[in-house]
Amino acid sequence: MTVVRDTHEAYGAVFEERGERALPRHFGRPERTHRAVRNAVGVTEHAYGVLVVSGDDRRDFVDNAVTNTVPETDGQGTYALLLDPQAGVRTDMYVYEAGDRLLCFLPPETVGDVAAEWRENVFIEDVEITEATDDFGVFGVHGPNATEKVASVLHGSGAPDAPLSFVRGEIYDHGVTVIRTDSTTGEEGYEVVVGADGASDILDTLITRGLNAAPFGTAVWEALTLEAGTPVYPHDMAGRVPNVLGLRTALDFEKGCYVGQEIVSKVENRGRPSQRLVGLELEGDAEAVPAVGDGLDVRDGERTVGEVTRAAWGESVGAPLAFALVDYGLDAEAVAVPTEDGEREAAVVELPFVVGSDRSARVPRYE
Template sequence: MTVVRDLHEDYGAVFEERGERALPRHFGRPARTQRAVRNAVGVTEHAYGVLVVTGEDRHGFVDNVVTNAVPETDGEGVYALLLEPEGGIRTDMYVYAAGDRLLCFLPPETVGEIAEEWRDSIFLADVEIAEATDDFAVFGVHGPEATEKVASVLHGAGAPDAPLSFTRGEIYDHGVTVIRTDATVGEEGYEVVVGADGASDVLETLITRGLNAPPFGTQVWEALTLEAGTPLYPHDMAGRIPNVLGLRNALDFEKGCYVGQEIVSKVENRGRPSKRLVGLRLDGDAEDVPAIDDPLDVRVDGDDVGEATRAAWGGAVDAPVALALVPYDSDAASATLVTDAGERDADVVDLPFVVGSDRSARAPRYE
């Protein structure tokens, strides 16, 4: 459950459930709000499950199980994956070094299971794992004017410059941590972390004070990230090898062993994965976006070659768009998406569809 449901309702939110939390799906007229974020700035609430890892061995403990090198310097963060033994993605997460603790931000539907598993794996290490999901609210400020927006309401600190770095300051007399994002929507972005007791004041301030920033929900978030070529968990990621998605920002091949590393390294050493992530652009308007509850077949010249994982209205390109996995060496310029309502012709597009004021660090890169 969001800690600011009443305020969301005041702005006309329609809710959805995710990981036992209710979050706004939209606030009405999502296509218009999507344009507002692309052109200026908007504010959303992000759904994270939060783990707090403390103890002298905290860094080595987390570093040993995730795919990226965990920072030790206060104020720095990293995007990382937790893999299955077979190399598929189990979950993604952001890990931040915050003084004498690590903060791990995970999808809310995975946090309870991961917390229990990590506690069972501690043995003799000096590590403690605490779940703190209900202690915090996390608000995203995204758009080409995001820096100006944050600067207009943040006191006691400047907006951080480096991706996944953070500073501490105040908004509306509440202590906050402000994180520079990795541009998941293809625009400048920040996340504002605040204790649950200050969440309503901070959200109201972000929406109404300084530069105006309309609220947006998960529907717009999913569309913006799709345009930016950002794969999301679980839709595009769960069970897939990270190399196939081009998630090079989540992998550090120089660090110590982690679960699934052998499989991922073999894919890397082979020179290329079996598939790659591309975009599909379809004809139609905002009412013609195909529903993708489960992956849909993608065909080229009548043959099933891949699958589409997610679709949305691409306001920046004025067309329905989708993410799809196709053979790595395919050079097809067009494909057919097989939907429950029939076949849809589509142009195959290299990702991202959009690079706005910044490029998503999670947009696929194949080397």
């Protein structure tokens, strides 16, 4: 459950469930709020499950489990993956060093399983793992005016400059942590973390005080990240080898072993994975967005060359958009997508679809 349902309802939210949490799907007229984020600034509540990892061995413990190097310096973070033995993505997460503890932000549907597994794997280490999802509210501020928005309400510190760094300050008499994001929407972005008891005040302040911002929900978030070329969990990522997704920002090939590293390293050393993530632009209006469901094939003539992972209406492009994992060597400019309404032609587009005020760090890179 969102920690600020009443505040969302006051702004007209329609809710959806995700990982036992109710989050706003939209606030009415999502196309309008989509344009507000692209042209100015918008505010959303992010669906994170939160783990607090404390103890003297916390950093080594988490570092040995994930695909990227865990930061040592207070105020710094990293984006990382947790892999299965076949090197498929089990979950993604952000890990922040917060002085005497690590804060791990995960998809809410995975946090319980990860917490249980990590506790089982603690032997003689000085490590304590606490699930703290309900203790925090996390709000995203995204758009070309995001920095001005944060500056208009944040006291005691300036907005952080480096991606995945954070500062501590105060908004509306509440202590907050403000994180510079890795620009998953393709725009400047910040996340404001506050204790649950101050979450309602912070959300209302972010929307109405200083520079006004439009509230938006998961429908607009999914479309923004799609336009920005950002693969997201679980739709594009679950069970996939990270090299196939071009997720180089989540990998440190020089760090110690983690589950599945050998497979990932072999793919890297071959120079090319079996598939790559591309964009598809289809003809039609907002009603023509294909329902992905259990997956849609991508065909080049008589050959099946991949599958669609997710689709949404691209308000900034004015067309239905989709991500597809296709054969790495595919050089077709157009493909076909068989749907319940018949075969649809789609142009193959290199990501991102939209270049905004910043570039998502997760845009696929194949080297």
